[in-house]
Amino acid sequence: MRILGIETSCDETAAAVVALDDAGAPQILSNVVFSQIEEHTAFGGVVPEIAARAHVEALDGIIEAALSEAGVELSQVDGIAATAGPGLIGGLIVGLMTAKAMAAASGKPLLPVNHLEGHALTARLTDDVAFPYLLLLVSGGHTQVILVRGVGDYQRWASTIDDALGEAFDKTAKLLGLPYPGGPNVERQAALGDAKRFAFPRPLRGEDRLDFSFSGLKTAVRQTASAIAPLSDTDIADICAGFQRAITETLAERVGRSLEKFRTLYPQVERPALVVAGGVAANKAIRATLDELCPRHEMRLVAPPIALCTDNAAMIAWAGIERMRAGLESADAQSFAPRSRWPLDEDAAPIIGSGKRGAKA
Numbered sequence: 001m002r003i004l005g006i007e008t009s010c011d012e013t014a015a016a017v018v019a020l021d022d023a024g025a026p027q028i029l030s031n032v033v034f035s036q037i038e039e040h041t042a043f044g045g046v047v048p049e050i051a052a053r054a055h056v057e058a059l060d061g062i063i064e065a066a067l068s069e070a071g072v073e074l075s076q077v078d079g080i081a082a083t084a085g086p087g088l089i090g091g092l093i094v095g096l097m098t099a100k101a102m103a104a105a106s107g108k109p110l111l112p113v114n115h116l117e118g119h120a121l122t123a124r125l126t127d128d129v130a131f132p133y134l135l136l137l138v139s140g141g142h143t144q145v146i147l148v149r150g151v152g153d154y155q156r157w158a159s160t161i162d163d164a165l166g167e168a169f170d171k172t173a174k175l176l177g178l179p180y181p182g183g184p185n186v187e188r189q190a191a192l193g194d195a196k197r198f199a200f201p202r203p204l205r206g207e208d209r210l211d212f213s214f215s216g217l218k219t220a221v222r223q224t225a226s227a228i229a230p231l232s233d234t235d236i237a238d239i240c241a242g243f244q245r246a247i248t249e250t251l252a253e254r255v256g257r258s259l260e261k262f263r264t265l266y267p268q269v270e271r272p273a274l275v276v277a278g279g280v281a282a283n284k285a286i287r288a289t290l291d292e293l294c295p296r297h298e299m300r301l302v303a304p305p306i307a308l309c310t311d312n313a314a315m316i317a318w319a320g321i322e323r324m325r326a327g328l329e330s331a332d333a334q335s336f337a338p339r340s341r342w343p344l345d346e347d348a349a350p351i352i353g354s355g356k357r358g359a360k361a
Helices: 037-041 048-070 089-106 115-126 165-175 182-190 215-228 233-265 284-297 314-325
Strands: 002-007 012-020 026-035 079-085 110-114 133-138 143-150 153-159 273-277 300-302
Touching: 002 048, 002 089, 002 314, 012 048, 012 314, 026 048, 026 314, 037 048, 048 089, 079 089, 079 115, 079 314, 089 110, 110 115, 110 314, 115 133, 115 143, 115 273, 115 314, 133 233, 143 233, 153 233, 165 182, 165 215, 165 233, 182 233, 182 284, 215 233, 233 284, 273 284, 284 300
Parallel strands: 002 079, 079 110, 133 273, 273 300
Antiparallel strands: 002 012, 012 026, 133 143, 143 153
16 A cells, blocks of 8 residues: 655645555655745744745645655555645645645545644554554644544543643744744753743643643743843843743643543553654653653653654655545545644534634644
8 A cells, every 4th residue: 555645734845655565564655845944934933825835836846756756656656645634724725635636637545634643643653553542742733632542533631721832932932032943942042051040830730630831931931031131142041941941841740640541541551652743842851851751650652753743744644544444535535625723633622712713722
């Protein structure tokens, strides 16, 4: 089985071919990603219209490169999987419409994929993780803990009630005058600073609910920066170090409660996994914190390679394979409309503060 995957949900234009060998083991035959960072740097963040236009200009060439690198032609793939949501609607339209056209012209099955499902299943591509397991998804748009019981079977246990974790990193970077993308630059500055100089809050600490909150922490950073302005290089490094320490300690406390719940519900599962995915999973301090946390709850941390934690098409192609193997192909896939919001757990209750349209994340 070979699946072509297409990913255009935000500011990466990506295509990949993933296959199953004769023994059923997955193989990434190609994974081509074009980053749009240069196009958005001047604006300090992703501009949806610019992103959509860049997808239009780049996608055909990226798909051709992915097929060429994999050594296959379109006629040799068994299906075409494309991100259909959630994400920036302009980019989703570009990728999904391209996939629809290619599927219709070639007679191949079309597989609309939830971007979050791609993240949720990546650990099965890289580490053959068995169901059930917990997923910690941390990115610019999402901060969630999800119970993964099977393909298409997800239960959201926790989410952010305000800012996503990646959003908090990016806004903190912008506040401190650090360049885009903010997360990696905050991490670099944190390595140079004194994490004990400023006492930032640990949001929701001690509460029984499993959710996250980062807006108050971001506000505390702004107030601190304003109080000691103008900021020196040392001030910026110390603020970043204190901010990152507050993040890691908050994650340890919040995620630890979810691990406790998992062990209570599934005591029979041997060496259960906490899978971390999303762009923020590239942060070394966060990975180290989770790596230390999991053994306390007799669990193991599974962190796919950084290239597969950030947005990529290999995870979309793999999700397509998983859905085909599970018999979850849609008969009316050509009628599927892209969705800017598409929760993995459609039955999850709205989160306080999330607005009329449902949970922000």
